[in-house]
Structure formats: structure tokens, C-alpha cells
Amino acid sequence: MEAAMKAKAANPFAIEQQSPLSRFVLGLADDALVLSHRLSQWCSKAPYLEEDIALSNVALDYIGRARMFYQYAAEIEGKGRNEDDLAYLRDERQYTNLLIHELPKGDFAFTMVRQFLVDVFYNMYLEKLVSSTDLTVAAVAAKAVKETRYHLKRSELWITQLSQGTDESRQRILRALDELKDFTGELFEVLDWEAQLVKTGVAVDRSILQAPWDAHVQKLLAASAIDYQDSKLQIRGGRNGIHTEHLGQMLCEMQYLQRSYPKMNW
Amino acid sequence: MQQEKLAVYEVFIRSNRGLDHKHVGSLHAQSPEQAIMYARDCYIRRSEGVSIWVVESTNITASDESDIESFVDPMDDKPYRHATHYVLPDNVRSM
Numbered sequence: 001m002e003a004a005m006k007a008k009a010a011n012p013f014a015i016e017q018q019s020p021l022s023r024f025v026l027g028l029a030d031d032a033l034v035l036s037h038r039l040s041q042w043c044s045k046a047p048y049l050e051e052d053i054a055l056s057n058v059a060l061d062y063i064g065r066a067r068m069f070y071q072y073a074a075e076i077e078g079k080g081r082n083e084d085d086l087a088y089l090r091d092e093r094q095y096t097n098l099l100i101h102e103l104p105k106g107d108f109a110f111t112m113v114r115q116f117l118v119d120v121f122y123n124m125y126l127e128k129l130v131s132s133t134d135l136t137v138a139a140v141a142a143k144a145v146k147e148t149r150y151h152l153k154r155s156e157l158w159i160t161q162l163s164q165g166t167d168e169s170r171q172r173i174l175r176a177l178d179e180l181k182d183f184t185g186e187l188f189e190v191l192d193w194e195a196q197l198v199k200t201g202v203a204v205d206r207s208i209l210q211a212p213w214d215a216h217v218q219k220l221l222a223a224s225a226i227d228y229q230d231s232k233l234q235i236r237g238g239r240n241g242i243h244t245e246h247l248g249q250m251l252c253e254m255q256y257l258q259r260s261y262p263k264m265n266w
Numbered sequence: 267m268q269q270e271k272l273a274v275y276e277v278f279i280r281s282n283r284g285l286d287h288k289h290v291g292s293l294h295a296q297s298p299e300q301a302i303m304y305a306r307d308c309y310i311r312r313s314e315g316v317s318i319w320v321v322e323s324t325n326i327t328a329s330d331e332s333d334i335e336s337f338v339d340p341m342d343d344k345p346y347r348h349a350t351h352y353v354l355p356d357n358v359r360s361m
Contacts, residue, residue, distance in 0.1 A: 048272065048294060049294070050293050050294050050295060050304040050307075050308060051304075053304070053307050053308055054303065054304055054307040054308075057307045057311060150303075150306075153303065154303055157297075157299060157300060157303070161296060161297075
């Protein structure tokens with residue numbers, strides 16, 4: 001036990017050893033990469049060709065966002081790791097994405113409901129992050145906020161169409177909402193180290209976004225006669241590297257090539 | 267989602283301000299709004315355009331292939347319908 005703790009303290013890459021800014025940027029990068037991977041799993045499997053292209057485009061937007069944050073994270077860390085090392089050579093416990101991003105893609109309704117819930121969040125969050133006192137973070141946010149407005153238009157249309165479609169499509173939307181609502185609370189939870197960054201204007205106080213987020217989500221769903229209430233049970237831990245069982249499996253697949261053939265390029 | 271339930275839309279893109287919208291292709295969608303979004307993803311993701319029109323294909327009335335003879339052929343022996351048929355008098359400097 002003691003040896004294990006020593007090893008942990010000695011590991012310069014352990015998340016507890018990172019500066020608040022480093023953790024902050026890495027967390028945003030992980031959010032984007034993990035969601036991008038989940039979306040990319042639809043590539044060639046979406047309901048029809050046009051949606052396949054559109055959904056893959058959203059995945060590409062997120063991977064672009066992830067790259068910008070990883071590059072910056074690597075720069076802040078200054079320990080010689082590059083964006084690829086951060087994406088492909090970190091284990092599950094070093095990943096700090098919020099849990100909602102890592103849940104398996106599920107059926108199409110699940111993917112779109114998750115997308116809708118995070119799109120509403122990102123529209124509000126990035127809008128504020130644009131004014132970050134950290135100019136690099138602000139610049140990435142300024143690029144991402146435009147993309148995310150479009151993502152929201154798309155996901156809102158799908159939620160409405162599926163909710164008002166057939167019995168089956170509506171049931172699938174309701175089931176997805178039920179599964180996802182235990183994971184939305186974490187979006188609005190400010191961690192201690194993050195609070196320091198909120199004070200200096202680098203980070204955004206996510207807790208104040210909960211009320212407008214609730215209002216937006218409830219209003220859109222109410223138009224399809226769905227009553228949405230936040231769940232009292234909230235599963236959390238992502239920013240501390242505590243994940244659902246799904247992330248490890250996803251990373252196995254995503255990191256396989258770099259782990260098996262280190263430094264491989266194509 | 268069954269493809270048969272989707273409508274086909276024709277997509278027109280204006281590549282620059284001041285130019286005409288040009289037909290670029292067609293796609294499937296469930297509504298005009300969705301068709302616009304798909305057109306954005308399929309046709310202008312590399313900044314190919316500044317404006318998109320979509321029209322449901324069934325709203326287009328097209329000429330019939332078999333009519334084309336009676337539509338076009340009679341024009342072939344009437345060269346005087348082309349401006350190039352006429353010799354420009356020397357006195358006309360610019361036209």
C-alpha cells in the first residue's frame with residue numbers, strides 16, 4: 001500500500017500532480033475526444049447515408065476541438081508529451097472526461113438525446129468560455145461555439161421528430177432520457193481546483209448554467225409532451241478519473257494501434 | 267429508418283455573392299429544414315457556398331425525354347435565330 005502510494009506520488013503524470021489549468025484544459029480535451037469517438041462509431045452505420053455524413057461531421061468537429069485542447073494541454077504540462085501521447089497513451093484513470101460523454105452510443109435515439117443534452121450545455125458553456133481570461137482557451141471556445149450552435153439545431157430537430165414520430169421512436173427517446181438523466185448533474189459541478197480558475201476568470205462557473213439548461217431542455221421536450229425533471233441520483237467522478245465500466249473498453253479499442261505498434265504513423 | 271419514407275431534395279448552391287444558385291446534386295431528408303442541414307454537411311463543408319436552396323424533387327416539372335425532338339430539332343434549320351447569323355455592319359463599332 002505504502003509502495004503504491006509512493007509510486008503514485010512519484011508519477012509526474014498523475015492527475016493530482018497537475019496544475020489546475022492543466023487539469024482544466026485536459027478535462028475539456030478528454031470530453032471532446034471521448035464524445036467524438038462515440039459519435040464516430042456511427043460512421044457507416046447511421047440510419048441513412050445523409051445522416052451518416054452529418055453525424056460523422058459532428059464527430060470531426062469534436063476531434064478538432066480535442067486536438068486544440070490537447071495541444072494546449074501538452075504545452076502547459078511541458079513534460080515532453082504531445083497531443084497523441086495524451087490521447088493514446090493515458091489509461092482510464094488518467095482520463096478526466098465527464099461521464100456523460102463516455103456512455104456507449106446505444107441506439108440512434110440514445111446518441112441523439114445525449115447529443116441534445118450536451119449541445120444545450122455547450123451552447124451556454126462555450127458562450128461564456130469565449131470570454132476566458134486565458135486567451136488560448138478563449139480562442140478554442142470561439143471556434144467551437146459556432147459549431148455547437150449547428151449541432152444543437154440538428155439534435156433539436158431529431159428529438160422533436162423522434163418524440164413525435166412512431167410509438168417506438170418515442171419510447172426510445174423516453175428510455176434514453178431515463179438513462180441519461182443520472183449523468184447530467186456532473187455537467188454543472190465545479191470542482192475545488194476549478195473554482196480557483198473561476199475566480200481568475202479562466203474557467204466558467206458551470207453551476208449557474210444548471211437553471212437555464214433545465215429551462216431549455218424542459219421547454220423543447222414539453223413541446224413534444226415530455227415532462228423532464230432532473231434526477232436526484234447523480235453519478236459523478238469523471239474529472240477525478242473515476243469512470244463507468246465503458247470507458248476502459250472504449251480506450252482499449254481506440255488506443256489499440258498505438259499500444260500494439262508504438263509510434264506508428266500513417 | 268426506412269429510406270422509402272424520406273423525400274428526395276434537389277440542392278442548389280450559390281458559391282459566391284452575386285452569382286446564381288447552381289444545381290449540385292440531390293439528397294434524402296425528412297423535411298426541408300433537415301435537407302438544408304444535410305446539404306450543408308454534404309456540399310458546403312469546405313466553404314463551397316454562401317447560400318443553399320433545396321427543392322423537393324417532386325416539385326420540379328421536367329421536360330419529357332421523348333418530347334425533346336419536337337422541342338429542339340425544329341430550331342436546327344433556323345440559323346437566323348442566332349445572333350452569329352448576322353454580319354455586323356462595319357459602321358457598328360461596338361455592340
